[in-house]
Amino acid sequence: MNKQLILNERPKGMPDSNTWKLQESPIPDIKEGELLIQNHYISLDPAMRGWINDSKSYIEPVQLGDVMRAGAIGKVIQSKNSHFKVGQTVTGWSGVQQYTVSNGEGIYSVDDSQLPMQKFLGILGMPGMTAYFGILEVGKIREGDIVVVSGAAGAVGSVVGQIAKIKGCYVVGIAGGKKKCDYIVNELGFDTAIDYKSQNIFEAIKEACPKGLDVYFDNVGGEILEAALSRLKKHARIVICGAISQYNTIDDMKGPRNYMSLLVNRATMQGMVVMDYAEKYPMAMRDMAGWIIQGKLKSNESVYDGIENFQETFKRLFTGEKLGKLLLKVIEK
Amino acid sequence: MNKQLILNERPKGMPDSNTWKLQESPIPDIKEGELLIQNHYISLDPAMRGWINDSKSYIEPVQLGDVMRAGAIGKVIQSKNSHFKVGQTVTGWSGVQQYTVSNGEGIYSVDDSQLPMQKFLGILGMPGMTAYFGILEVGKIREGDIVVVSGAAGAVGSVVGQIAKIKGCYVVGIAGGKKKCDYIVNELGFDTAIDYKSQNIFEAIKEACPKGLDVYFDNVGGEILEAALSRLKKHARIVICGAISQYNTIDDMKGPRNYMSLLVNRATMQGMVVMDYAEKYPMAMRDMAGWIIQGKLKSNESVYDGIENFQETFKRLFTGEKLGKLLLKVIEK
Numbered sequence: 001m002n003k004q005l006i007l008n009e010r011p012k013g014m015p016d017s018n019t020w021k022l023q024e025s026p027i028p029d030i031k032e033g034e035l036l037i038q039n040h041y042i043s044l045d046p047a048m049r050g051w052i053n054d055s056k057s058y059i060e061p062v063q064l065g066d067v068m069r070a071g072a073i074g075k076v077i078q079s080k081n082s083h084f085k086v087g088q089t090v091t092g093w094s095g096v097q098q099y100t101v102s103n104g105e106g107i108y109s110v111d112d113s114q115l116p117m118q119k120f121l122g123i124l125g126m127p128g129m130t131a132y133f134g135i136l137e138v139g140k141i142r143e144g145d146i147v148v149v150s151g152a153a154g155a156v157g158s159v160v161g162q163i164a165k166i167k168g169c170y171v172v173g174i175a176g177g178k179k180k181c182d183y184i185v186n187e188l189g190f191d192t193a194i195d196y197k198s199q200n201i202f203e204a205i206k207e208a209c210p211k212g213l214d215v216y217f218d219n220v221g222g223e224i225l226e227a228a229l230s231r232l233k234k235h236a237r238i239v240i241c242g243a244i245s246q247y248n249t250i251d252d253m254k255g256p257r258n259y260m261s262l263l264v265n266r267a268t269m270q271g272m273v274v275m276d277y278a279e280k281y282p283m284a285m286r287d288m289a290g291w292i293i294q295g296k297l298k299s300n301e302s303v304y305d306g307i308e309n310f311q312e313t314f315k316r317l318f319t320g321e322k323l324g325k326l327l328l329k330v331i332e333k
Numbered sequence: 334m335n336k337q338l339i340l341n342e343r344p345k346g347m348p349d350s351n352t353w354k355l356q357e358s359p360i361p362d363i364k365e366g367e368l369l370i371q372n373h374y375i376s377l378d379p380a381m382r383g384w385i386n387d388s389k390s391y392i393e394p395v396q397l398g399d400v401m402r403a404g405a406i407g408k409v410i411q412s413k414n415s416h417f418k419v420g421q422t423v424t425g426w427s428g429v430q431q432y433t434v435s436n437g438e439g440i441y442s443v444d445d446s447q448l449p450m451q452k453f454l455g456i457l458g459m460p461g462m463t464a465y466f467g468i469l470e471v472g473k474i475r476e477g478d479i480v481v482v483s484g485a486a487g488a489v490g491s492v493v494g495q496i497a498k499i500k501g502c503y504v505v506g507i508a509g510g511k512k513k514c515d516y517i518v519n520e521l522g523f524d525t526a527i528d529y530k531s532q533n534i535f536e537a538i539k540e541a542c543p544k545g546l547d548v549y550f551d552n553v554g555g556e557i558l559e560a561a562l563s564r565l566k567k568h569a570r571i572v573i574c575g576a577i578s579q580y581n582t583i584d585d586m587k588g589p590r591n592y593m594s595l596l597v598n599r600a601t602m603q604g605m606v607v608m609d610y611a612e613k614y615p616m617a618m619r620d621m622a623g624w625i626i627q628g629k630l631k632s633n634e635s636v637y638d639g640i641e642n643f644q645e646t647f648k649r650l651f652t653g654e655k656l657g658k659l660l661l662k663v664i665e666k
Contacts, residue, residue, distance in 0.1 A: 058597045221593075240596045255588030260554075263573045263604030264391045271596030 002027045003307050003330075005068045005096035010054055014248045014318065015311060019052070020068060020096075022308055027099050035084045037100045037107070039074035041303070042310075043121040044326040045155070046219075046317050049247040058273045067095040068310075071126055073110070073117050074100070074331070084109065091120050096310055098330050115292070122155055122325030123292070123299035124285055130241060130274040131159035132284040136167075138239045138272045139215040143168035146209050148228055151219030152190065153180035155299075155325035156241060160217045161190050162297050169215075172208045174201070174224060176320045183323060188298055201227040215239070221246045222254055229258045232265040240271040248318060300324030335360045336640050336663075338401045338429035343387055347581045347651065348644060352385070353401060353429075355641055360432050368414045370423055370433045370440070372407035374636070375643075376454040377659040378488070379552075379650050382580040391606045400428040401643075404459055406443070406450050407433070407664070417442065424453050429643055431663050448625070455488055455658030456625070456632035457618055463574060463607040464492035465617040469500075471572045471605045472548040476501035479542050481561055484552030485523065486513035488632075488658035489574060493550045494523050495630050502548075505541045507534070507557060509653045516656060521631055534560040548572070554579045555587055562594040571595075571602040581651060633657030 001024045008021040030036050051062050051069055062069050072094035076084050081104045084090065092107035094100040110120045122128060134156070135141055135149075147164040151157040152173025161171045161184060173184040174194045181193035194204040205213075205227045212233035218225050221243025228238065246253045262269055277284070291297035302322035304313040307330040316322045334357045341354045363369050384395050384402055395402050405427035409417050414437045417423065425440035427433040443453045455461060467489070468474055480497040484490040485506025494504045494517060506517040507527045514526035527537040538546075538560045545566035551558050554576025561571065579586045595602055610617070624630035635655035637646040640663040649655045 056597070058599075226588075240593070242596075243593055246593075252590045253593065255559075255590040255592050257585045257588040259588050259592070259602075260573070260576055260579075260586065260604070262602060263575075263606065264389070266391075266604055266606055266609060268601055268603040269592070269595060270601040271593070271599055273596065273599055276599060 001025065002097055002099040004098075005307060005310050007052055007062045007064055007066055007068055010052055010064070013250045015049070015052070015314065017311060020311060028101050030078055030080055030101055032080050034101055034103055035076050035081045035107070036078040037074045037090055037094055037102060038077045038331060039072040039094050039098055039100060040329065040331045041073050041118055041121055042096050042307075042328040042330050043071040043125065044314055044317060044328060045071070045126065046242055046244045046247060048314070049317075058275075067097050069093060070096045071121060072096075072100070072330075073120050089117060089120075091125065096307065096328075096330070098307060098332070115289075118301045118303065118325075118327055119299065121327060122301055123159055123297065124288060126274055127155035127325060128159050128288055128299075129277065129281055129284055130272075131156045131163060132288060133274060133277040133280070134239045134241050134272050135160045135163050135215070135217055137277070138270050139217060139237050141167050141169055141215055145169045145214035146172070146212065146233070147215045147217070148172045148174065148205065148209065148213045149217040149219070150174040150224050150228075151242070151244060152184050152193065153323055154219060157217070157219050158184065158188055158299065158324055159297070162188055162291075164215075165189050165191075166291060166296055172205075172213075174220075180320075180323065183300075196224060202230060205231050212236070217241060218243070220244050225256050226258055229256055229261040232261050232267045234265050234267075236265055236267040238267065238269040240269060244318065301327050303327045303329055305329045334358065335430055335432040337431075338640060338643050340385055340395045340397055340399055340401055343385055343397070346583045348382070348385070348647065350644060353644060361434050363411055363413055363434055365413050367434055367436055368409050368417045368440070369411040370405075370407045370427055370435060371410045371664060372405040372427050372431055372433060373662065373664045374406050374451055374454055375429050375640075375661040375663050376404040376458065377647055377650060377661060378404070378459065379575055379577045379580060381647070382650075391608075400430050402426060403429045404454060405429075405433070405663075406454050422450060422453075424458065429640065429661075429663070431640060431665070448622075451634045451636065451658075451660055452625075452632065454660060455634055456492055456630065457621060459607055460488035460658060461492050461621055461632075462610065462614055462617055463605075464489045464496060465621060466607060466610040466613070467572045467574050467605050468493045468496050468548070468550055470610070471603050472550060472570050474500050474502055474548055478502045478547035479505070479545065479566070480548045480550070481505045481507065481538065481542065481546045481564075482550040482552070483507040483557050483561075484575070484577060485517050485526065486656055487552060490550070490552050491517065491521055491632065491657055492630070495521055495624075497548075498522050498524075499624060499629055505538075505546075507553075513653075513656065516633075529557060535563060538564050545569070550574060551576070553577050558589050559591055562589055562591045565594050565598040565600045567598050567600075569598055569600040571600065573602060573604040577651065634660050636660045636662055638662045
């Protein structure tokens with residue numbers, strides 16, 4: 001049987017036990033041209049919160065009754081498609097389910113002989129690609145830049161900061177709690193960390209960047225975005241990658257009240273969506289794999305077990321109770 | 334005697350009769366290297382509201398007791414500076430006063446033999462330069478782009494829209510009241526106008542740009558910025574030139590609640606300050622003068638009389654009671 005997570009109801013605010021429901025259905029037979037994937041790990045990302053709103057975005061909303069959209073990694077266990085062989089490791093939009101039937105579209109095989117499978121959903125997957133193109137192509141970092149990143153212990157932020165260090169920047173990470181702040185400084189080599197839970201964010205950014213900042217990579221929005229806007233250097237760049245502090249708000253989102261700092265400082269605020277860079281993923285993956293092998297780029301995965309624990313695990317994205325990339329193991333022994 | 338307007342008190346909200354005071358002092362004698370300018374017209378610009386706040390910006394605040402900063406145009410009436418001759422028309426930061434003593438720094442002579450002097454404070458002055466560099470270098474317009482501009486009957490917005498028309502764009506102007514809307518369509522050749530005072534701005538932008546917009550040039554901020562953000566096409570550019578709806582607010586400014594449209598649409602919001610383009614002014618003025626002569630670029634000045642009417646005239650920037658460039662004539666007969 002195939003356990004699948006179905007979108008049951010669009011949530012107001014934080015998803016709850018009615019948002020999704022688990023269903024079991026027989027594993028379908030595959031037709032000519034198709035393959036059957038057994039999923040091992042599901043990727044949990046803040047962006048998924050947006051996909052279950054019924055509103056126009058960069059991607060179609062998940063429809064009620066459909067399997068919840070998610071990136072996943074697993075193994076081909078049956079194939080009637082000449083491009084895929086049984087035993088291959090593959091990744092793609094397989095959804096929150098244990099088995100996926102696919103015609104191969106949007107499914108990519110990966111070579112996981114050197115690295116654990118999980119890395120291909122994190123540092124070598126969407127979050128890693130987001131970090132790479134966001135900080136290099138949108139942030140346009142140069143050696144010596146002062147770079148500030150929020151969500152700094154997360155799957156994207158942790159990689160953003162490390163790439164900026166590799167490129168010779170001074171890197172300030174913003175994260176919640178001492179454990180995460182210690183991790184990004186001591187383990188990942190950030191220059192300094194700000195604990196937004198215990199520090200005044202406006203004062204802390206001022207202290208960390210007395211001369212202002214060149215690039216702010218935003219994963220969180222809200223007050224932290226305003227604090228960063230208050231410290232822009234001339235011609236600064238703000239990369240809008242996410243706004244996790246606002247995703248579960250029922251009322252209107254908050255806009256940055258001091259956005260006119262963009263004018264004062266001739267600065268740029270630019271949004272990005274990682275899919276736009278798909279053609280360049282292979283180049284980025286080569287760079288990233290090289291840095292990983294050289295020990296310059298580290299990553300952490302927080303892995304939880306059991307498709308039935310999806311909702312509880314998903315919440316950890318917003319409560320901050322995880323370090324690095326959040327994954328759900330859905331394969332059963 | 335020289336009538337001068339002195340900054341007396343920093344206003345909260347809209348400036349009032351205590352904000353400035355008029356003083357008379359003798360016209361000083363000039364020293365070696367100096368020149369004496371008799372100012373004819375003073376430029377009134379929304380940005381002046383920001384200069385009297387005591388806060389960090391792109392330019393130093395005007396200090397209490399100092400002559401109010403303003404661009405002006407007038408004639409050299411005495412000169413002990415070899416670069417300037419008596420009778421020359423000159424423009425620069427002469428301030429709100431009838432006579433200015435200068436060492437020549439930041440004072441430029443202009444050839445007003447073909448065009449009235451006033452044009453050099455408007456379409457060929459700062460507002461014109463702002464429009465030119467804002468729409469071309471920051472907005473990066475291309476033929477066929479859908480361009481929306483707010484404050485469209487104003488000194489900057491009216492030129493933005495006309496340049497966009499010259500470059501082959503479809504141009505939507507947002508202005509307050511039927512008179513202004515008729516003016517920008519019938520006189521200036523905009524494709525269509527939105528009257529934000531009588532129309533729902535969200536619906537009106539949707540109707541005017543059914544496929545979305547490529548460039549939004551913002552002079553006003555507030556709800557109109559949010560309405561524009563709600564209609565971005567992919568890779569749209571927002572030029573942040575001003576936020577006149579917010580300049581006199583006593584409470585916090587409003588930030589655009591839907592700024593995440595920048596992410597969804599991979600769009601850019603960039604601030605600009607015209608002084609950054611000073612080196613390129615001559616090139617821009619050649620272009621603009623050419624378009625004026627060819628009849629492709631029109632402008633209007635609303636001229637009021639008397640330095641003692643400064644405060645009352647200044648208010649018209651915010652109440653909308655003027656068309657095109659607002660000037661104050663300070664020379665007395």
